[in-house]
Amino acid sequence: MFLVASGLSIIFGVTRIVNFAHGSFYMLGAYIGYTLVQAIGSTAIGFWAAVLIAAVAVGAIGVVMEILLLRRIYRAPELFQLIATFGVILVIQDVALWVWGSEDLVGPQAPGLKGATSILGKPIPEYDLALIAISPLVLVGLWALFKLTRWGTLVRAATQDRQMVAALGVNQRWLFTGVLFLGSALAGLGGAVQIPKGGADLLMDFNILAVAFVVVVVGGMGSIFGAFWAAVLFGILQTFGIQILPNSTLVLMFLVMAVVLIFRPWGLLGMPETLGQAHPGPPEQPLRPALPRVRALGGAVTALLLALPIGHLVFPELVGVFTLVLVIEIMVFVLFAAALHFIMGPGGMVSFGHAAYFGGGAYAAALLVKFADAPFELAFWSAPVGAALLAFLFGWFCVRLSGVYFAMLTLAFAQIAWAFVFQDMPGSVLKTFGIADEFGTPLKITGGDDGLNDIWPSGWASTRIAYYYIAVGLSVAALWIMRRFLYAPFGYTLRAGRDSPLRAAAIGIDLTRHRWLAFTLSGAFTGLAGALFLFSKGSVFPTTLEIARSFDALLMVLLGGVQSLFGPIVGAAALTWLNDLFSVLSYWRFLLGVTIIALVLLLPQGIVGFAGTRLGRRLQLARPEEITA
């Protein structure tokens, strides 16, 4: 845990890149390590050599990613690198499946450390003792590296003040490459040393990723000692938590993270985030009324959307039912992404946990239908209201933080909300009051993993075409309303707070409250998307609140272009459509990953950035560039 987290922490500290592929490196470390151990690991020396080679190999892969991919997009808007690493995740998943197969690989035990020794009368596996020794060793090694070498000094300096290092003329490229090597190798090492404790499987990457982020954030971004102590803390909590509250396994970490962030907004040993980024992207252009061409394009798309069902009735071969289904789905995610962008773009508040309001809204409506027999019309609107209330509650804590810490606190709350429905906590709570079924099992309220099923729109809205118009009409209306909000003083004030909190405070703006309000509004619109989703699918499951769903939305915004109001719309439409296009193929994740990486490299401003290219300008999709003075 510490190894992986420290690698992530180092990479973030220096490069400010939120490296999602870190979990994949961990997984690769495990797979490569497994193969090597099979080949040469029968002796103790061979085993440890295999582990080290695996770490170095993964480090090399990290370097390749840096040189071929990240280096080209350092100048893109903040967090844009995140999508690139996401593309890498998808590619690595399919490559691992292809190379190592789908079966879980159970790692062989370490030679010489197969048994258990008895300590205080308890058998402790010998390998556990080895692991307990390795982390502090690595910690000391890292400490020595940073304290005693010139390179280490530079890394530390870069973590503290990135502009300064740039100003000193240090070759940033090699610094970053080196850091990616070190960070990735640590992830690979983490993956390889755990082989005797587990092995290698295809779900490892995501499983470790969340854990690593939590550890890093609790410890304080960029602080290796922080990561170490956080890892130790969680190790202890885990052991005792399991014994005292066996049910707590899902939320424990996220609860702890939420508490830590509320009281120590920069983690246990972290420092306040210094303002400014390592690679400031170009400043966002001022908001202008849309150009005539763009307006016409928007109008044409809207008209086309409205005419589609008629096309379906007249030419059923040309416009199939599924086209309508797909458009509904696209509109749901367009709305979701736009609602996220509402705070993320103009507000600069990057939420990693927006699925909480998507799923939260859907659950609010579903619960009303299931337990109050609410009519569709009422239940439907309870979704945005419910989601807004949830956002109001969570937002109160979150808006006080900024940057990655804000993101991680939203993630923590989303995970808590997820666990709440996943474990059907309301049912458990009722049980403690003696309300349960005849066998004493808790009542199903949220239904846990099995979700709430069979929830459909009422009669008039249940035909496909009627629902199509509801979905398209409401999302277009919501998009338009959000656009109005953002063009109004409300949205400008939000952007003011993002551009310069200092100036905003100096002209009398209560930023915290303003951001809180924006967060709540965003939650409401997200909840609306959740309602549309619920009634188009007929059921709701905890998967609507899970991390992957939040990341999907994040990806849509970033891929489309965070600096434009059209970005999330285009990004969501493109990603949903591509996903549908590719997912019928095998190895579709590989294709999708490669496509994302290609888009990232070609259009570092997001897909909408196309408008700003020379071709886009010639097509009059963007104004001529302003010359920087």
Place this chain on the structure above:
Amino acid sequence: MRSSKAFLTTTGAVAAIAAGVAFGSASAAAETIRIGDINSYTRLPAHTVPYRQGAILAIEEFNRSGGVLGRQLEFISHDDQGKPGEAVKVAERLFARDEVVLISGSLFSHVGLALTAYAKKSKRLYIAAEPLADALVWAQGNRYTFRLRPSTYMQAAMLAAEVAKVEKAKRWATIAPNYAYGKDAVAAFQRVLTELRPDVEFVGSQWPALFKIDAGAEVEALKRLEPDAIYNVTFGGDLAKFAREGKLRGLFEGRLMVGLLTGEPEYLDPLKDEAPEGWLVTGYPWYDIETPEHKVFVAAYQQRWDDYPRIGSVVGYNTMLAIKAMLERAGSTDTEKMVDAMEGLSFDAPTGPITFRAIDHQATMGAYVGWTALRDGKGVMVDWKYLDGVGYLPSDDEVRKLRGGQ
């Protein structure tokens, strides 16, 4: 490595599965009968790829022997990414674009339940192959949904009935993944065992997060409970870690260990020589099943895929057998007629005769229950027997109550 190769060949096979019949236009739908398949091929390939291989094997056999109703079958397979919402979309696409006559497959319970709701709304036939959730045929059961595999309740009941015979096991502890399947599996086991043996006591439960088990800590927690017997529901990577830590830390010594699904090759084989010994489990001892039907199946499967069958394989194969029998009985691909034909449908499978009960649409396919052992450095099941599902289903009255008077 083996299965990855198989995975590739499968991919090729899906495209060309119409048994050599060239097609490409909508008119081809008149000639072939298309069967839609939805499963979590990227999320849990270890389990779903064998399923698809079993299904494809069956389809190819049907087509070689002249198809069904004089028409060839076509198997159109899509990935649901393990997401219920995605599965519903895929179902819509299969019906609308690919013009399939029914959908089948799926592994995860929540995906199965989403498709159940969808089948009810759209009035299309859905044959759930593997999802184990009890609600699928009971609380959420509907006219258009059927399920083949024995459910969580049935398999837990089988194990409970077996261990009820073990006198000395009085103090029980359980360990199960922290989600609906784990909870249901523990609840069903507790219910049936307590009914059969009012003297047993459940002293505690551990709930590791699915695929994120901290095995060392869980084993220590179980040891502190000092149970006589432990009921395990963990599987996959969790099971591997649990089995290893348990052995190292001496958890299993002198205790009766019971494992739900633990004997399935999907879970037992990756453990190699560390497979637990002497556990009572449900599973699939394909290597020792000596009935002629099953031997033929294993031989055909191994020849086609250069791999041995898993439980998923035989479920996939049986699902297609059910579809064939149903189509022959219905004599049509009209949904209502197919549903009527499914109710009470009986057919012979490599694992023995199976009937889809009219009352709740649950098939009577049973499960193999036996003891784990090591043979040639590999975990196997010994002293096993096949328990027909019929004996482990609730009474008709109870079912009617569960289905809410449908």
Place this chain on the structure above:
Amino acid sequence: MSGAQHECVPVLEVESLSRSFGGVRAVDRVSFTLFSSELLAMIGPNGAGKTTCFNMVNGQLRPDAGAVRLNGRSILGLPPRSIWRLGVGRTFQITATFASMTVRENVQMALVSYHRRSRALWRPARDHYFDEAMTLLERVGMDRQYDRACGVLAYGDLKRVELAVALANEPRLLLMDEPTAGMAPRERMELMQLTTEIVHERNIGVLFTEHDMDVVFAYADRIMVLDRGQLISEGPPMAVRSDRKVQEIYLGGSAVYGTEPA
């Protein structure tokens, strides 16, 4: 100049203001009074504590001890936004504007906030206080560039925009931290000339810091000299210029004379 007719009343009274950072006394018992229509310069070498003083007056920093009164009312402990509402405008040493907005929009934002319309959801921001914003921009000579993004503006122009923004709430007091840093000598004089005219028109008191002594002696009505947190001299320009202690710091000492690095 029209300032002469205005009555000279104390706008800002600071008493024994102190603040230390980890043992370093950045500001040490500083007291002074500022009158309306007056330009009071605070000078001193880098690190003397000037910015810290400003930050305490406008509420960004909490003083360890001391009192700050605006128009006779204590504003100690109020957040910057409340102090701003009481009529304090501020420009920053490193300009702080909204880079993704046009010059006019920057001023409009301040006006919108002043009229408490920040949460208006419907009417486009563009249409709020358009003319008022243009009037202010005209006053600072930025009306021709009103539609350019602040992110691409020259530094000197940004300083003018900041001045316009600071005037939006009809302030009684302007805090200008190095208003001319980073500008060419001619630009500096122009900006200070402009500032002087405006404050006299509107009867505003100005506290400013400045490193260019030509500027200071040309425009300051009064000068305070700060060194290592302490006020060492105060008075009209002539008196301060001839103060021995001041000469030591600026001429004899090793202190940096010139523009601070940003």
